[in-house]
Amino acid sequence: MGKLFDFHGGVKPQTHKQHSTREPIAVAPLPDLLVVPLHQSIGGTPHPLVQAGESVMKGQRIGAADGNVSAAVHAPTSGQVIAVEPRVMTHTSGLPMLSVVIESDGEEAWVAPEPVNYRSTPPDEIRDQLRDAGVVGLGGAVFPSHLKLNAGKDMPMTLVLNGAECEPYITCDDMLMRERAQDIVRGGRIMRDMLGAGQVLIGIEDNKPEAAAAMRAAVAALGEDMRVIVVPTRYPAGGAKQLIRSLTGIEVPHSKRSTDFGVQCFNVGTAYAIHQAIDLGRPLISRIVTVSGNVERPRNYEVLFGTPMSHLLQLAGAKPDTDRTLMGGPMMGYLMPNPDVPVVKATNCVIAGSRALFPPSPPEMPCIRCTACVEVCPADLQPHEMYWFARARNFGKAQEYHLFDCIECGCCAYVCPSHIPLVDYYRFAKTEIWAREREKEAADQARARFEFRNLREERDQQEKTAKLAAKTAASRQTAEKRVAPKPSAIADARPAAIEAAHAEGTVASAPALSVDPKKALIEAAIERARKQREAIAPKNTENLSEAQKAEIAEIEARRAKIREMAKTHDEDASK
Amino acid sequence: MNNSPYIRQPASVQTVMLKVLLALLPGIGAYVWLFGAGVLVNLAIASAAALAGEALMLKARGRPLDIYLADLSAVVTAWLIVLTFPPIVPWWLTVAATLFAIVIVKQLYGGLGQNPFNPAMAAYAIMIVAFPALISQWPHSGLDFATQLDLIRGGSRNIDAITGATPLDALRTGLRQAVTPMTVQQVIAGGPAFGVLGGKGWEWIAGCYLLGGLWLWQQRVITWHLPLAFLAGIAVFAGALWGIDPGAFASPLFHLVSGGTLLGAFFIVTDPVSGATTPRGKLIFAVGVALITVIIRTFGAYPDGIAFAVLLMNICVPLIDMKTQPPVFGHKDD
Ligand code: SF4
Ligand code: SF4
Numbered sequence: 001m002g003k004l005f006d007f008h009g010g011v012k013p014q015t016h017k018q019h020s021t022r023e024p025i026a027v028a029p030l031p032d033l034l035v036v037p038l039h040q041s042i043g044g045t046p047h048p049l050v051q052a053g054e055s056v057m058k059g060q061r062i063g064a065a066d067g068n069v070s071a072a073v074h075a076p077t078s079g080q081v082i083a084v085e086p087r088v089m090t091h092t093s094g095l096p097m098l099s100v101v102i103e104s105d106g107e108e109a110w111v112a113p114e115p116v117n118y119r120s121t122p123p124d125e126i127r128d129q130l131r132d133a134g135v136v137g138l139g140g141a142v143f144p145s146h147l148k149l150n151a152g153k154d155m156p157m158t159l160v161l162n163g164a165e166c167e168p169y170i171t172c173d174d175m176l177m178r179e180r181a182q183d184i185v186r187g188g189r190i191m192r193d194m195l196g197a198g199q200v201l202i203g204i205e206d207n208k209p210e211a212a213a214a215m216r217a218a219v220a221a222l223g224e225d226m227r228v229i230v231v232p233t234r235y236p237a238g239g240a241k242q243l244i245r246s247l248t249g250i251e252v253p254h255s256k257r258s259t260d261f262g263v264q265c266f267n268v269g270t271a272y273a274i275h276q277a278i279d280l281g282r283p284l285i286s287r288i289v290t291v292s293g294n295v296e297r298p299r300n301y302e303v304l305f306g307t308p309m310s311h312l313l314q315l316a317g318a319k320p321d322t323d324r325t326l327m328g329g330p331m332m333g334y335l336m337p338n339p340d341v342p343v344v345k346a347t348n349c350v351i352a353g354s355r356a357l358f359p360p361s362p363p364e365m366p367c368i369r370c371t372a373c374v375e376v377c378p379a380d381l382q383p384h385e386m387y388w389f390a391r392a393r394n395f396g397k398a399q400e401y402h403l404f405d406c407i408e409c410g411c412c413a414y415v416c417p418s419h420i421p422l423v424d425y426y427r428f429a430k431t432e433i434w435a436r437e438r439e440k441e442a443a444d445q446a447r448a449r450f451e452f453r454n455l456r457e458e459r460d461q462q463e464k465t466a467k468l469a470a471k472t473a474a475s476r477q478t479a480e481k482r483v484a485p486k487p488s489a490i491a492d493a494r495p496a497a498i499e500a501a502h503a504e505g506t507v508a509s510a511p512a513l514s515v516d517p518k519k520a521l522i523e524a525a526i527e528r529a530r531k532q533r534e535a536i537a538p539k540n541t542e543n544l545s546e547a548q549k550a551e552i553a554e555i556e557a558r559r560a561k562i563r564e565m566a567k568t569h570d571e572d573a574s575k
Numbered sequence: 576m577n578n579s580p581y582i583r584q585p586a587s588v589q590t591v592m593l594k595v596l597l598a599l600l601p602g603i604g605a606y607v608w609l610f611g612a613g614v615l616v617n618l619a620i621a622s623a624a625a626l627a628g629e630a631l632m633l634k635a636r637g638r639p640l641d642i643y644l645a646d647l648s649a650v651v652t653a654w655l656i657v658l659t660f661p662p663i664v665p666w667w668l669t670v671a672a673t674l675f676a677i678v679i680v681k682q683l684y685g686g687l688g689q690n691p692f693n694p695a696m697a698a699y700a701i702m703i704v705a706f707p708a709l710i711s712q713w714p715h716s717g718l719d720f721a722t723q724l725d726l727i728r729g730g731s732r733n734i735d736a737i738t739g740a741t742p743l744d745a746l747r748t749g750l751r752q753a754v755t756p757m758t759v760q761q762v763i764a765g766g767p768a769f770g771v772l773g774g775k776g777w778e779w780i781a782g783c784y785l786l787g788g789l790w791l792w793q794q795r796v797i798t799w800h801l802p803l804a805f806l807a808g809i810a811v812f813a814g815a816l817w818g819i820d821p822g823a824f825a826s827p828l829f830h831l832v833s834g835g836t837l838l839g840a841f842f843i844v845t846d847p848v849s850g851a852t853t854p855r856g857k858l859i860f861a862v863g864v865a866l867i868t869v870i871i872r873t874f875g876a877y878p879d880g881i882a883f884a885v886l887l888m889n890i891c892v893p894l895i896d897m898k899t900q901p902p903v904f905g906h907k908d909d
Contacts, residue, residue, distance in 0.1 A: 008904070013582055092578075168582070241904065253905025330581040358581040363642055365588050366688035370847040372586070374854075375798065379904040384852065385896075402903045410580030417586040418688075424578050 034306030076304035094337030113281035139267030164238030167329025181218035187271030373412035598787030613723030788841025808865025
């Protein structure tokens with residue numbers, strides 16, 4: 001067993017894991033209707049490849065990756081596409097997102113699988129295959145996996161498989177390791193070879209002895225050289241950075257990629273998905289989801305993407321006092337806008353919540369500088385200082401105290417005796433800093449346009465004077481010739497249009513610039529999706545007090561004013 | 576709750592303060608055993624005054640009374656004031672000190688969590704400057720409860736009959752006698768105030784504070800940094816002086832069990848609000864308090880120096896915290 005490196009801080013909330021590991025993984029029955037959102041990973045929104053009325057096969061690609069930083073989306077079952085339209089997405093904001101709605105025909109008729117022999121295929125092709133199979137990180141980050149599978153350049157690589165699963169309630173990785181350990185190892189083998197990794201470390205928390213045993217047995221059975229390392233149970237031991245530190249002693253700083261330090265970390269579920277995609281040629285259309293919390297029969301299900309969460313809650317027998325649905329664990333999970341939102345690639349756990357299970361927080365008190373938060377912060381931050389500056393809206397100072405190194409794990413808020421929603425303050429500060437940066441960019445652009453307009457007015461003035469002179473000259477000649485149209489009018493029209501588009505931030509996908517009507521339609525859809533994504537960002541602040549809301553409103557008003565200013569300049573400019 | 580985390584550890588300011596109060600109980604028990612029950616009367620008076628002062632100010636500042644009174648932080652301040660005062664101070668002194676601590680040092684600076692100075696120590700410092708005699712009069716052990724009560728009610732004081740010197744005081748007086756200065760050993764051997772380790776009986780009180788303090792540490796209410804650095808600082812600085820001239824300076828052990836050293840280590844230096852918060856900052860803060868304490872005890876005119884030492888270091892806290900920011904995850908080699 002390898003030497004373990006400790007990470008600072010962490011907390012030990014009740015795990016509640018025993019409830020959902022009593023029964024083996026069950027396949028969730030096929031729902032009648034599946035709503036598959038196109039945007040399910042970090043990166044670009046996939047382009048829809050199907051239209052309403054088309055019939056699809058199980059595993060057929062219905063969304064093509066948008067560039068390389070994206071991942072394809074597939075039909076989870078066979079049936080008929082009844083709509084391609086915005087539906088409420090799997091996000092706290094409850095905003096709509098372009099989704100493919102499929103009515104299942106109950107046949108479960110697969111497209112022909114396209115397995116690949118990864119040993120004899122060039123790595124680039126394997127990466128393309130993974131992208132087109134829609135494989136993304138299944139630990140919750142949903143980062144496209146093919147982007148992380150490049151061979152290390154000048155240092156020996158270590159592959160870390162993350163089976164720590166530290167969040168309370170969640171047991172999907174645990175059960176997957178218990179039941180399908182060999183397939184995980186097979187996926188790990190592909191990753192190892194693609195990375196050219198010298199060693200493979202599989203990290204598992206010590207509250208999952210069955211999983212660790214199963215993984216050890218699988219490694220031995222397949223004759224692989226991988227080490228299963230058991231780490232102490234302590235949230236957030238399964239955070240990628242914390243696990244990398246525990247297993248290798250390497251600390252990957254914020255904004256740096258772990259590859260630069262010779263480590264790459266994947267969730268065990270992702271390894272399983274990679275095995276499916278490469279060895280079996282099956283795209284990612286389902287995952288293991290823990291259904292737990294306020295339910296009669298907590299359990300893990302293999303669930304098709306697009307299945308409504310309510311379908312799972314019904315299976316598990318949600319109790320009558322259930323009043324909310326969470327996706328993910330109680331430390332970092334998200335409140336869902338309603339129980340009917342679909343399971344997506346990021347859905348590792350669905351928790352039925354109730355007032356009894358998650359009692360409302362007692363009133364917020366002032367910080368007493370007790371440093372309980374400092375003791376538990378796995379990023380070695382000073383949470384109370386960041387809170388102080390975020391609250392005072394001294395964002396520069398908050399950044400100086402490394403606000404952006406905060407991983408929002410929630411340990412600080414979990415222990416704070418003053419019940420301060422610390423993470424909300426950090427989210428608020430981050431959002432505000434991003435907004436200010438955007439604002440500044442917009443203001444800079446507005447100023448540039450303003451200066452440009454002055455310049456042009458000057459030029460127009462000169463042109464007018466010149467024309468007047470010419471006219472005077474012309475009038476002396478015969479009046480038979482017609483006056484030619486002002487050349488500068490044509491020259492001006494195009495840049496003005498582009499600029500107007502620029503002001504809306506749409507220059508790349510402005511429909512006016514597309515010729516092909518179908519492409520334009522797609523672009524418009526993508527544009528809508530992008531706007532929705534942007535609109536989500538400030539939604540992190542819902543939990544703030546009235547006073548804070550007022551402050552935010554004030555900031556919004558100020559922003560609106562700047563937008564207004566920018567618009568006026570635009571209008572001026574395009575006159 | 577709309578945002579994560581959706582669960583919290585069952586902790587509150589109230590439980591933190593309650594634990595501090597509980598941890599003080601063994602020390603108070605030893606105190607009563609040594610000096611009689613007068614201190615209990617003072618604790619009651621101070622608690623009432625603290626809550627009344629807090630309530631008044633909260634009302635004036637338009638803050639909710641129920642939440643803030645129930646946080647018990649005012650009671651902790653009140654108890655600490657009483658435990659640093661002699662048990663026979665008149666009631667109005669206790670009330671004045673408590674109100675000063677709560678109204679001026681705490682609430683006028685913004686209430687819970689906002690005060691830059693340790694309220695109990697500020698009150699102690701003001702009172703010892705204003706009423707040096709009253710704060711130096713410790714009863715000799717065994718003074719009966721009726722007399723204590725009378726003194727607390729403001730009865731006239733026949734000082735010599737009722738008071739004895741504290742060990743620190745006796746030592747100071749002995750060492751500084753103009754005519755025949757004694758050595759530490761002579762003072763201790765001859766004085767009724769001294770026990771086996773330090774002051775007679777004081778070592779029991781000190782031991783009980785240590786017990787309570789260790790429990791607080793075990794309960795994770797305090798971290799080891801502050802008490803350990805403070806005690807180590809006292810031992811090292813007192814030890815250095817003692818090493819120079821054991822005849823002229825008291826031993827480190829004497830310092831450790833005398834006066835408010837252990838009360839200070841676990842209950843006063845550890846005040847979260849007015850102290851440093853970074854791990855290294857805590858060490859610097861505590862060592863600073865220790866150094867100033869030993870200096871004042873040895874060379875100053877006041878019976879104990881912890882209060883002034885804490886206040887002086889309180890002033891330095893913003894600077895200490897700023898200069899001792901620990902490296903964050905992934906930036907340790909920067
Ligand atoms: S845990 Fe809460 S009260 Fe304690 S220092 Fe941190 S923010 Fe302040
Ligand atoms: S949420 Fe941020 S500040 Fe709080 S403990 Fe986690 S990393 Fe530290």
